[in-house]
Amino acid sequence: MSERELRERIAMQGQSLFDRGLTAGSSGNISVRLPDGMLITPTNSCLGRLDPDRITKLDNVGNVVAGDKPSKEAFLHHSMYQSRPDEQAIVHLHSTHSVAVSCLANIDESNVLPPITAYYVMRVGTLPLVPYYPPGDVELAGAVEKAAKLSHAVLLSNHGPVVAGGDLDKAVNATEELEETAKLFLMLRHEPTRFLTPQQVQDLAK
Incomplete structure (x- = not known):
């Protein structure tokens, strides 16, 4: 896609996420990698009302090339791109059920959600929990x-998910799958539950 098409795609996906209640107010941010940097939603912007022309363009060292001031969480996106050079887009939301799970005590920090469904295993897989840091703390980047x-999706403690994908649609789809699985996890938490077996998970990984 051209840069113009990517800007319009970010605005379209942002509005879709907002309209379906997956993000609220000015929370959350979206980025797409470019050969010479990245596009990222501006700071204090509502994902439901993005102007494609005002989406920020950063160069490879984080300088603003075009658009408004970038999201203050741009460093999260840069850090994930550093670790995952093949991923082309990132979605970070404060989606309700995922955030709720991130606040629970006694969850598996190496892989927060169990394998409830095949689609979660295929689209998300492993979900490590990142320790809590105050908003804007640059130590969160490391x-x-x-x-x-370890994974293209991580969950920030008391904060929310950060999910990368091979393109923007894949990143959005994985984020939505994570949110739905978090909802299922909370619904089933005190019920006897049949999760996928390790063999079933291994078969899906193939």
Whole structure:
């Protein structure tokens, strides 16, 4: 896609996420990798009302080339791209059920959600939990970069998911699958539950 098409695609997907209640207010951000940097949603922008022309373009060292001031969480995207050179887009949301799971005590920090469905295993797979850092703390970058070496999706403690994909549609689809699985996990948490077996997970991985 051309840069213009990518800008329009970011705005379209942002509105879709907002309209379906997966992000609220000015929370969340979306980026797409470019050969010479990345496009990222501006700071304090509502994903439901993005102007394609005002989406920020950063060069490879983080300088603003075009558009508005970038999201203050741009460093999260840069860190994940550093760890995952083949991924082309990232979605970070404060989606309700995923955030709720990120606040729970006694969850498996190496892989937060169990294999409830085949589609979760295929689209998300492993979900490591990143320790809590205050908003804007640059030390979070190193923690995300480390966790992203293990998975294309990570969950920030008391914050929300950061999900990378081979293109923007794949990143959005994986983020939505994660949110739906978090919802199922909370619904089933106190019920006897039949998860996929390790063999079933291994077969899906193939």
